[in-house]
Amino acid sequence: MAFPVAIPGVYDYEIPDKFIDRITPGQPVLVEVKRSRIWGVAVEIKAESAVAGKIKLKEIIDIKEGHWADSNRSLLKLYEWIARYYQCPVGRVFRPVAGKAVINKKAKTVTVYRCIDTDGARPVLKDNQRAALEKIRGCPEPLSAALLGTRFGIAASILASLCKKGYLSKEMKTVFRDADELSYSSADDGKVTLSPGQLDCVERVAASLSAPDKPFLLYGVTGSGKTHVYTELAKRVLSAGRGVIILVPEISLTPQTISRFRAAIGDAVTVIHSRMSDGERRDSLQEIVAGRRRAVVGVRSALLCPMDDVGLIVVDEEHDGSYKQSDTDPRYNARDAAAMRGRLQGAAVVLGSATPSLESYYNALTGKYNLLTLNDRFGTARLPAVKIVDMTVEHKEKNWTALSRYLASRLDEELSLRRQAILLLNRRGFSTSLLCKECGYSHTCPNCSVNLRYHKADTVLKCHLCGHEEAALASCPKCGGLKIKYKGTGIQKAEEMIKERFPSARILRMDQDTTRRKGSHAAILDTFANGGADILLGTQMVAKGLNFPNVTLVGVLHADTGLHFPDFRASERTFQLLTQVAGRAGRAELTGEVVIQTYCPGAPAVRFAAEHDYLSFYEHEIKHRKELSYPPFGKMARVIAEGPDEAAAAGFLKKAAKMVININGADTGMIKILGPTVAVLARVDNVYRYSMILKSNSPVPLGDALLEIRKLAAAELPTGCKCVVDVDPQNML
Ligand code: ADP
Numbered sequence: 001m002a003f004p005v006a007i008p009g010v011y012d013y014e015i016p017d018k019f020i021d022r023i024t025p026g027q028p029v030l031v032e033v034k035r036s037r038i039w040g041v042a043v044e045i046k047a048e049s050a051v052a053g054k055i056k057l058k059e060i061i062d063i064k065e066g067h068w069a070d071s072n073r074s075l076l077k078l079y080e081w082i083a084r085y086y087q088c089p090v091g092r093v094f095r096p097v098a099g100k101a102v103i104n105k106k107a108k109t110v111t112v113y114r115c116i117d118t119d120g121a122r123p124v125l126k127d128n129q130r131a132a133l134e135k136i137r138g139c140p141e142p143l144s145a146a147l148l149g150t151r152f153g154i155a156a157s158i159l160a161s162l163c164k165k166g167y168l169s170k171e172m173k174t175v176f177r178d179a180d181e182l183s184y185s186s187a188d189d190g191k192v193t194l195s196p197g198q199l200d201c202v203e204r205v206a207a208s209l210s211a212p213d214k215p216f217l218l219y220g221v222t223g224s225g226k227t228h229v230y231t232e233l234a235k236r237v238l239s240a241g242r243g244v245i246i247l248v249p250e251i252s253l254t255p256q257t258i259s260r261f262r263a264a265i266g267d268a269v270t271v272i273h274s275r276m277s278d279g280e281r282r283d284s285l286q287e288i289v290a291g292r293r294r295a296v297v298g299v300r301s302a303l304l305c306p307m308d309d310v311g312l313i314v315v316d317e318e319h320d321g322s323y324k325q326s327d328t329d330p331r332y333n334a335r336d337a338a339a340m341r342g343r344l345q346g347a348a349v350v351l352g353s354a355t356p357s358l359e360s361y362y363n364a365l366t367g368k369y370n371l372l373t374l375n376d377r378f379g380t381a382r383l384p385a386v387k388i389v390d391m392t393v394e395h396k397e398k399n400w401t402a403l404s405r406y407l408a409s410r411l412d413e414e415l416s417l418r419r420q421a422i423l424l425l426n427r428r429g430f431s432t433s434l435l436c437k438e439c440g441y442s443h444t445c446p447n448c449s450v451n452l453r454y455h456k457a458d459t460v461l462k463c464h465l466c467g468h469e470e471a472a473l474a475s476c477p478k479c480g481g482l483k484i485k486y487k488g489t490g491i492q493k494a495e496e497m498i499k500e501r502f503p504s505a506r507i508l509r510m511d512q513d514t515t516r517r518k519g520s521h522a523a524i525l526d527t528f529a530n531g532g533a534d535i536l537l538g539t540q541m542v543a544k545g546l547n548f549p550n551v552t553l554v555g556v557l558h559a560d561t562g563l564h565f566p567d568f569r570a571s572e573r574t575f576q577l578l579t580q581v582a583g584r585a586g587r588a589e590l591t592g593e594v595v596i597q598t599y600c601p602g603a604p605a606v607r608f609a610a611e612h613d614y615l616s617f618y619e620h621e622i623k624h625r626k627e628l629s630y631p632p633f634g635k636m637a638r639v640i641a642e643g644p645d646e647a648a649a650a651g652f653l654k655k656a657a658k659m660v661i662n663i664n665g666a667d668t669g670m671i672k673i674l675g676p677t678v679a680v681l682a683r684v685d686n687v688y689r690y691s692m693i694l695k696s697n698s699p700v701p702l703g704d705a706l707l708e709i710r711k712l713a714a715a716e717l718p719t720g721c722k723c724v725v726d727v728d729p730q731n732m733l
């Protein structure tokens, strides 16, 4: 009686006699759904099905035994909690571990060659064959033709004749598809002595390991050495034989972080990230499931991995929005789900950040979390001095470029001293909008309600939402005028300008467009770490987690990029980004300086980031949240209706809102409704979007209302329309 992945609901299946004693909850099972075969996960074994008399149940076709079943079983409760809390069918939650790519993939095998030793007479060998045989005999384990070729230059034809003459035998060997990031090298050798502050954090968490009660929030300024706290804890937990899960925000962070954990913990570590092939993912999960590797470092989906007896879960940079899955069900936040997994599996949970989310810090202050603090950078490293440059003044004094005179002169100095700089501009593409100077026409995406971005290298206009591409404009489509202005500075324009201004500097650009290929992140970071470039220019990708001792100058070209977003977290996000990027400067003996260019020097997010003053920012921001009852005060969910028919989408949401009011009684009820209104991204790829926000002081009525909305959607959603329920939303667009 199982339930298939990716289909809503739970269904009953007949257990054939041959499986009857072998099937357990959590076990992957193969069943037939609508005439196709699909792997699902058994969630409950019933003696008798309630529907058995009424319809003929189909039989389970196959099952996967062993570790998969054991490990999944311990996770069923977590998966069910996620499904309930985030309002999605429980099958969706299994996708990372039971998706068909993972289940169907086979182990990878290669042919390896082994020497046959006998005393019997064998054909004579030529010199080159004998030499090759000696090499092969010297290997501690049998190698593949490819490895023998690259290592010893042994040709395939020689291997073939050695086999034929009876000197070598072939056998199949299973290999582990290692994600390439694991090979990234790091300067850290893993042997460190913890500072008293670090040790104190470790001891406090360690003391709770046998019976963890609530999560720890580790608030430690950038460079305070949080990573060493994590690795020390991980070592202790591993040596006690328990498992460790370490979450990192996103792909750009993984190479350096993984190599640091590798250096410290060793081969117990495997990885899970979004750019792995299905084969690599399968192998990684298999290593975890089988208990061969007891530590995983990965992005959010690693939280769902089938690992037994987890003793420690670390969520590094816990404030990061990428822990929340916003684009598809389950729309879970891995940080919050980590707290739940910790509770269910008896694991200590450590959330770490230099800029904790307001929610987490509030939880720490109100006693829901334990607070650990690291106030100082490790060793002699000091937090860098920050200079704010008011760009309106630059413009008044006729500097119209995106580079202030101060930052330009500082770059000159640092480059002449052969030091490195990081520049941040959080805008992809070349320009942000396209304007005809003659008639004022502004060119937008034909499918979406946004501007197209010019990508100069391929001379195309791209839509960053739907992927629409068109040739760059030679003339205005409206008036035929030739004066097309590319307004706003994107990172490509900035790169061009910096190359012109500093012709001898070697510049690396890191953004979504330069990191499409697998391994390109690691390659860029590697080059920069090895001194292969002077300036690393990037989007928010460069802000987080990176550790380059030779970087003494960090410049933020346009600090206000996200400040005016229609999102209640706009200010918090800007503060976090600025603080994180400022933390990249002067992390070793060299002192650092940070230059923040802004049009809003007085904005709290800018001012407090410049003063490295998290607490004041928190005090300032939490007041606003309270006034408007935004999180952490009360619960919030977002409901989006979208479809090609604008009126239908809008109509459905209105009806849903009315229903909620009927249940609750207008604004006096337990639930406050904002909207429904047209979403900020009103149209994406010809889909119209409407949204409303539900707020409540208590999660229970909110969950009930959302359940009703989902039922309404199941019954009455107009065809072509989609209704998305997003609990604790991070994306407000
Ligand atoms: P955070 O993650 O808090 O920003 P890191 O863990 O990256 O800080 O540490 C910052 C720098 O200080 C790194 O280069 C790290 O190797 C060094 N460091 C931190 N703690 C120690 C220690 N106990 N011994 C030696 N080096 C340390």
Ligand code: ZN
Pocket (backbone or CB within 6 Å): 445, 446, 447, 448, 463, 464, 465, 466, 467, 468, 684, 685
């Ligand atoms: Zn578009």
